[in-house]
Amino acid sequence: MPxxxxxxxxxxxxxxxxTGIQRVVKNIVKNIPxxxxxxxIEIIPVVSISNQYYxxxxxxxxxxxxxxxxxxxxxxxxxxxxxxxFILPKKLSKTLYNxxxxxxxxxxxxxxxxxxxxxxxxxxxxxxNDILILIDSTWLNNNYKQLGHLKQKSVKxxxxxxxxxxxxHPEFCNIDITASLQDWYKKATKFIDGYIAxxxxxxxxxxxxxxxxxxxxxxxxxxDYFYLGTNFSTEYDEKKVPDTFKNHFKNxxxxxxxxxxxxRKNHSYILDTFDRLWESNEDATYIMIGRIGWNTExxxxxxxxxxxYNKRLFLLEDIDDNSLVYAYKNSKAxxxxxxxxxxxxxxxxSLFYKLPVLASNTPIHxxxxxxxxxxxxxxxxxxxxxxxxxxxxxxxxxxIWQDWFQSTxxxxxxxxxxx
Numbered sequence: 482m483p484x485x486x487x488x489x490x491x492x493x494x495x496x497x498x499x500t501g502i503q504r505v506v507k508n509i510v511k512n513i514p515x516x517x518x519x520x521x522i523e524i525i526p527v528v529s530i531s532n533q534y535y536x537x538x539x540x541x542x543x544x545x546x547x548x549x550x551x552x553x554x555x556x557x558x559x560x561x562x563x564x565x566x567f568i569l570p571k572k573l574s575k576t577l578y579n580x581x582x583x584x585x586x587x588x589x590x591x592x593x594x595x596x597x598x599x600x601x602x603x604x605x606x607x608x609x610n611d612i613l614i615l616i617d618s619t620w621l622n623n624n625y626k627q628l629g630h631l632k633q634k635s636v637k638x639x640x641x642x643x644x645x646x647x648x649x650h651p652e653f654c655n656i657d658i659t660a661s662l663q664d665w666y667k668k669a670t671k672f673i674d675g676y677i678a679x680x681x682x683x684x685x686x687x688x689x690x691x692x693x694x695x696x697x698x699x700x701x702x703x704x705d706y707f708y709l710g711t712n713f714s715t716e717y718d719e720k721k722v723p724d725t726f727k728n729h730f731k732n733x734x735x736x737x738x739x740x741x742x743x744x745r746k747n748h749s750y751i752l753d754t755f756d757r758l759w760e761s762n763e764d765a766t767y768i769m770i771g772r773i774g775w776n777t778e779x780x781x782x783x784x785x786x787x788x789x790y791n792k793r794l795f796l797l798e799d800i801d802d803n804s805l806v807y808a809y810k811n812s813k814a815x816x817x818x819x820x821x822x823x824x825x826x827x828x829x830x831s832l833f834y835k836l837p838v839l840a841s842n843t844p845i846h847x848x849x850x851x852x853x854x855x856x857x858x859x860x861x862x863x864x865x866x867x868x869x870x871x872x873x874x875x876x877x878x879x880x881i882w883q884d885w886f887q888s889t890x891x892x893x894x895x896x897x898x899x900x
Contacts, residue, residue: 483612485612487607487613488613494540525605613639649690650745679708680845680848707891710887732793736766737813739830742777768797769796772798805830816840817839821845839874840854853877855875
């Protein structure tokens with residue numbers, strides 16, 4: 482049995498965000514005390530600061546102004562890089578896309594805008610036979626010197642893999658994420674003792690990528706997977722949901738999308754469908770919930786200039802968990818049109834609250850939702866439209882899924898078994 486297990490939460494701790502991976506990290510950390518007690522092993526969430534790990538008691542709530550400032554600085558950096566790329570010779574312009582530059586800037590802005598000072602007594606020292614689990618967006622805060630030092634001390638390192646979409650489908654991601662993830666696999670693989678993916682599909686994709694591109698002799702026993710959890714209901718309080726938010730859901734034919742708004746999530750396909758519904762006088766509402774991501778300018782312009790905007794078409798950002806649960810409980814169905822996913826947590830959350838799911842027909846959606854969802858074909862521009870018009874939507878009956886305690890316990894147990 483390992484002496485202690487540490488969870489690297491650096492990116493989530495610094496950013497203060499609460500979407501995607503950050504929600505996963507926070508839910509795992511929240512369930513650590515109970516899992517630690519049941520398994521009889523000390524489990525400690527940590528943040529990396531200046532090549533040292535520090536334990537922490539709680540995540541910061543983030544600061545909207547700081548997040549907006551960081552987004553502005555990132556856009557300014559990307560614009561400046563594009564200008565330099567245009568005027569510099571090709572050989573020089575290639576250096577602008579070196580992952581180390583983006584990572585350095587990301588760390589610098591995080592340190593300036595988000596990081597809080599931690600007392601010196603929070604410093605922890607990982608020792609031989611300890612396990613470090615990289616549960617966060619590790620490729621955005623790479624510190625190979627620190628990983629190398631830990632390996633010299635015989636610390637076991639396990640990486641949680643959310644997906645390899647930036648590598649397998651770079652057309653849906655910006656060049657920085659793709660370059661950073663490729664760089665991470667190239668440099669971090671020699672330090673990693675095991676990989677735990679969030680689905681079987683991601684596990685297989687990760688193994689094949691490393692085998693074909695990094696290490697042809699890598700042992701498949703170093704790869705495993707666990708499933709994410711859900712347990713919103715234990716904390717839901719409808720009284721805390723603003724009336725202004727509730728008013729969006731007055732129409733009984735309200736359809737919902739929950740995800741970061743980016744090309745891969747395919748909101749345009751859904752909006753095309755609703756345009757046809759509205760043109761045929763169907764009384765339906767479409768609500769997009771999620772943080773605005775990259776390469777969305779044309780979509781956001783289309784949404785905000787739409788004649789139905791703030792009438793039967795809504796874009797809602799920065800909502801809390803209570804409001805999200807209310808949305809799940811008061812919609813007609815979730816629509817999940819992604820081209821590719823690593824898991825699709827909103828699908829599980831929707832089914833958990835008995836909200837029917839309309840999902841694109843992809844292997845990962847079928848792995849997660851199985852027969853509990855209604856699937857549509859992205860290659861057919863009328864597939865989703867036909868389902869909504871015919872109301873041939875599969876109801877949710879007795880859907881059972883593990884909670885975050887069970888998910889966290891599964892991650893810890895598999896990490897121990899792997900090393």
